[in-house]
Amino acid sequence: MNPILEDLIILQAQDLELKLLREELAEAPRRVAAAEAAVKKSETALSSAKQSLAKEESLRKGHELDIADRKGKITRLRKQMESAANAAQIAALEHEITFSEQSISQHEDEELASMERTEGFEADLAKATDSLATTTASLAAERVRAADVLAKNTASVEGISLERSTLRKKIGSTDEGEATLSSYDRIAKAKGTAVSEAVDHKCSACQMMIRPQRWNDLAERSPNSEFANTIFSCETCGRMLFHDPRRDAPVRWTPGERLTSATR
Ligand SMILES: [Zn+2]
Structure with a gap:
């Protein structure tokens, strides 16, 4: 085989290897950024689920207080009925009691609906907690990998670049070699190889x-x-x-x- 061609085969292997190493170097920080974004997303979901749960809890507390309030009122109204002077007064008190009972029933329905929503938010919370653990672990792994790629590939790029420039000098040391090398560069630029x-x-x-x-x-x-x-x-x-x-x-x-x- 033509010795220039033999050298060009090695040169091309070096060029392709350098390209691959540089692509990995560029890709590593992009992978870390994507892993960071995934952690952020899990954190947001987690915090949103926590907020929703707190909101439902305070909503239910409000209903419980209202129910207790209404129950107290009913007890007072029943006491007043014992000492009611006439039928009109009794009717008015009964009306108030019915109104309070309806209000209690409404608050109880609201409480039930809130409990159902809470179940959904608790499921969201569990999912987001799992997801945060998973994404946090992958972020740590990506960071380790990125540091590894940076160290290894930088050293390899340095070593291969040095070999490459020595080889190019050797190939270009004759007229025929120089002309063939410039064809190589032209074709490689246009076609990749x-x-x-x-x-x-x-x-x-x-x-x-x-x-x-x-x-x-x-x-x-x-x-x-x-x-x-x-x-x-x-x-x-x-x-x-x-x-x-x-x-x-x-x-x-x-x-x-x-x-x-x-x-x-
Ligand atoms: Zn072809």
Whole structure:
């Protein structure tokens, strides 16, 4: 294989790895922020359920006081009836007693309705308490993870960037290397990747078939053939093609794995 192409395969693995590491670095604080928002939401739900419960309780206390008040009044009215002078007075007192009894019954109905609402708010409270515990735990985990990603990825980015700039200097040290590197940069900028593995008669990046003659030139060339050093391009996507004879089935491109196998 053309030694420049071999270096470009490693360069691409480094570029993809750097991209992945930087994406994770950018993603980590976003995940922490999302976890924080989830905790806030649980806290709000919890505080709202507590407020509603307190409100219902004070509402019921009010009804209880009114009921006690009315009961006291009825006792007084009944006492007054014992010493009532005439039928008109008795009728007036009876009317007042009936009115108070109706009022007590209304307050009791209200109390019952409040008890029912309280059951709902208690369920909300339990749910919000659970949710707060869960979201608080995930926030703690996200913070640990973010710190871990920051430390690990920053170190990796630093290390790979250093290797990368050394490799680019090496590739660019010849005229041919410099020209190929600038093609690499141009294609990579436009398409994300510039080098593609030819697998099973196809370009693994764009999945288009490679013409049989070209495939033969690429896959079956011997070190002494006229194309031994040629860098072929995919006729569909323009990426530089390479062929790894050790591989005969398509495998997903993972930068870390490729970096390891390419440097082996
Ligand atoms: Zn292609």
